[in-house]
Amino acid sequence: MQAESLISLYYTLIHIAPFDLLVFYIFRRQLRWRPLPTILGYSLLLLTEWTLQLKYAAIYDQHISLLFQLVYAAYDLCAIREYPLKLMAIGFLTVPLELVAYSLASFADASWPLHWPYLTGCLTITVVYLLALAPMLHYIRHELAACLTIEDRQPWNYVFAYETLLILTTLCIDPFNESAGIRVFLSRLCLLIADIIAIRIMVYLHHSIQSREYTSHLLNSVQSLQLMEHRRYRLVMDAWYASRRMRHDLKHHLLTIEAMLDAGDYTGLKIYLDKTVKAFTATRP
Numbered sequence: 001m002q003a004e005s006l007i008s009l010y011y012t013l014i015h016i017a018p019f020d021l022l023v024f025y026i027f028r029r030q031l032r033w034r035p036l037p038t039i040l041g042y043s044l045l046l047l048t049e050w051t052l053q054l055k056y057a058a059i060y061d062q063h064i065s066l067l068f069q070l071v072y073a074a075y076d077l078c079a080i081r082e083y084p085l086k087l088m089a090i091g092f093l094t095v096p097l098e099l100v101a102y103s104l105a106s107f108a109d110a111s112w113p114l115h116w117p118y119l120t121g122c123l124t125i126t127v128v129y130l131l132a133l134a135p136m137l138h139y140i141r142h143e144l145a146a147c148l149t150i151e152d153r154q155p156w157n158y159v160f161a162y163e164t165l166l167i168l169t170t171l172c173i174d175p176f177n178e179s180a181g182i183r184v185f186l187s188r189l190c191l192l193i194a195d196i197i198a199i200r201i202m203v204y205l206h207h208s209i210q211s212r213e214y215t216s217h218l219l220n221s222v223q224s225l226q227l228m229e230h231r232r233y234r235l236v237m238d239a240w241y242a243s244r245r246m247r248h249d250l251k252h253h254l255l256t257i258e259a260m261l262d263a264g265d266y267t268g269l270k271i272y273l274d275k276t277v278k279a280f281t282a283t284r285p
Helices: 002-026 035-056 062-079 084-092 095-111 119-148 153-173 182-263 266-283
Strands: none
Touching: 002 035, 002 062, 002 084, 002 095, 002 119, 035 062, 062 084, 084 119, 084 153, 095 119, 095 153, 095 182, 119 182, 153 182, 182 266
C-alpha cells in the first residue's frame, strides 16, 4: 500500500503542478500574494487531491483529477491579478503538451506494464516534461513575452475562444485519457502545433499593428513639421517683401529729399519730412 500511495502522490504532483507553477512564473509580477504563500496555498490543494485519490481510488482517478483541474484554475484566477481570459488563454497553452504527455504515458503503460499501475506512465510524463523544459523556456522568453505586453482584451478573447474550441474538440475523442491509440496522440499533437501557430499569428499581428501605428505617428509628425516649415517660409517671405518695399520707399524718399535740396526748397523739404515722419509713426505698429 505504501508504494501505491507514493505512485498516487507522484502522479498527483506531475499531472498539473508543473504547468500551474509555470503560469505562476509567467505572471510572477501580477501575484496577489508573495510567492511563498501562493505556493503553499497551491500545495494545500495538491495535498487535498492526493488525499481524495487515496480515499476513493486505488491509485489515481481521472474524474477526481478533472474536478481538481477546475479547482486549480479557480485558484489561479484568485492568485493572479490579470484579465481572466488572458490568464486562461496563457494557461491553456500548456494543455496540449499535457495531453501529449498523457497519450505517451498511456501508450507506455500499455506497452511496458510494471507491477504497479501508472508507474510507467509517471516516468514517461516526467521524461516528456524534462525534454520539453528547455524549448518551453525558450518559447516563453522569445514568443510569449511579446504576447504578454498586449493590453487590448479583444485579441485575448479570440485566443481563449479558439483554444477552448480546440481543447474541447480534442477531449471529445478521449476525455479521460483511456485510449493509447495513435489517432488520439496525433490529434493532441496537432492541438499543440495549432496553439503554437495561433500565438505566433497573434504576435505577428501585434507587431504589424504596432508598426502601422508607429508609421502613422511618424507620418503625422512629418506632416506637422511640413506645416510648421511652410508657415515659417511664409513669415520669412512676408518679411522679405516688407523689407523690399521699405527699401523701395526709402530710395524714393532719399531721391525726393535730394531733389528738394538741389532746388533749395527748404520749406517744402521741412513739410515733406514732417509728413513722412507722421506717416512712418502711424504705420510703425
